[in-house]
Amino acid sequence: MVSREQLSVMIKHHLGLLAFGDEDDYPVKWAVYESPLGGRGLVATQDIKAGEVLFVDYPLVYGPRSGITVQQGCTVCKNIDSDIFFKCSKCSLTLCSVQCQNSEFHSSDCSIISRWPNKVPIEEVDETLLSRALTAIRALLLNEDQKYFLTSLQANRLPQYGSEIRDLKQYFDIPSHEEEFMILVTCVLNTNAFQMATQYGKKEMSLRGLYPVASILNHSCVPNTRNCFNGDLQMTVKATKTIDAGSEIFTCYSGMLWGTPARRLYLYRTKHFLCDCDRCADPTERGTLLAALKCFSPDCQGSLLPIHPLKTTTAWRCLECGMRVPNDNICVIQSALGSLMGSLDLKNVDELENFYLNRITRYVPRTNQIVLDLQCRLIWELGETDGLRWNGKFTEHKYSQKIF
């Protein structure tokens, strides 16, 4: 792994800050340091006020997300809603118009793929697989300095990572050094990439980007920054609260409104660590009761919460009646709730509203993350509808029936 000093120089170069040699003129208030969490992190070198911009990062590489359930679309304009998708006759990437086909963007993607000798006729190449591998393929176009920077980022190397690259070999003869590099890139991406926000209401393919400075940020379930993206793919990272000099700067890798078991499981599965921050250690999550389930006792209105939230197999206990429930029973309920949510048509606002108003609170208390998630989805869908107002417990049903 590169030294902290080398990494700092690459970051300064990436952000265009190399001209600022002198500490006094240096326009950022943070530095790379050895984090007590293990590995590197960013630490405040001066007090930072809430709302201050810490840095504006841009991606070394970006492209489609690689998950098998991610809907793939035009590899140029990201459109996922077209009747006329077609495959490029040279590389098999999905396109939606002649304009996209003739774009510089496509020609650089096509230039890498079309130079690999194909093992089957090009029209037989699985375009979805190709799209899932595209972000790693694009990394082949980086210059040597950029490749070095990319490979200096942490890479959690799991045997299953890079399967989309290995699977591509049934279609193309890929030089082994390029295959190895792309597999490493998938490990770096899986460890560090950010899902890029899609513009409100736009039916676009979901993208991920490798933002190298933001990649150094470690996770906290109560982070002190937030990030947003603009149309030029720049990511602005801002402080959400005062950060004292000497404190670590954190982002949040998981959903902020997820309860502790959901966050910890997600972090373990995707980033390979078990978070044990103060929020995770607090059974009530600072009184929010985001993970709470309804007490199993029919006479009790209380909420069940984990007794030892940092132990994955902890029993749960009711805050009201003290009833103790083994973890196995909790897992059954959580997976039933997962299936129930999975069966919902999230695009059907009437169904969402009905589920929110009439069904979900039979199973979980109003504080539960599922209820908050449904509220957020409804606000997202209805928030710009004229005449609707948020009334604390969301819209009155008769009100929304008038609209729909």
Ligand SMILES: C[S@@+](CC[C@H](N)C(=O)[O-])C[C@H]1O[C@@H](n2cnc3c(N)ncnc32)[C@H](O)[C@@H]1O
């Ligand atoms: C995006 S990287 C963050 C930068 C990384 N620490 C480095 O040295 O480059 C994500 C990895 O950092 C580590 N990490 C981040 N936040 C952590 C936390 N709160 N506790 C333990 N490990 C953490 C995990 O190994 C995770 O897979």
